[in-house]
Amino acid sequence: AQSVTQLGSHVSVSEGALVLLRCNYSSSVPPYLFWYVQYPNQGLQLLLKYTTGATLVKGINGFEAEFKKSETSFHLTKPSAHMSDAAEYFCAVSEEYGNKLVFGAGTILRVKS
């Protein structure tokens, strides 16, 4: 069965600094991988996804993630944090194309001015 581990329930960065949110997955078949973001009192929205092809995936708001099969990782990065990036971020994996996602526990990103 697939599973997701997000390292660090809270991450704090200064505005303008690099954002790195870590995600490792477990899957018995080639996975489909996703990052979602949740702003306070809202539902989740898709940041980016990896299905097949290029392992470096670019998403909205300047975020990107790289699929590394050898490390079973899909870390999320952004070169320069903005105050508006403060939110909770969820990594998710699916063994069926696109649906029935299994989510990680989430990482709350705090951006300091």
Added chain:
Amino acid sequence: DAGVIQSPRHEVTEMGQEVTLRCKPISGHNSLFWYRQTMMRGLELLIYFNNNVPIDDSGMPEDRFSAKMPNASFSTLKIQPSEPRDSAVYFCASSVERTGTGELFFGEGSRLTVL
């Protein structure tokens, strides 16, 4: 286009009462998911439907929980009787299956408090 619409946004009820949460998926989407979010357990998939048919309800915690999807534009999640441990945010999400997007569209959630 309207997104996934959930109601009520907030519900406060007393233990033992029946609770019904409602969801209208995005028009044209044929998969619908119910998730529960708590601090302790994070996001849990309760049940999902494809073309109005329940496909996997293994996440439904117990018989007090039931979900229906009578047509493509409406689904309910019912808890009867409710208990304090059911307090959580319940999210509905919809998706177009097998289109190549793999994206779930979430509603804003229904925050349930059981006293």
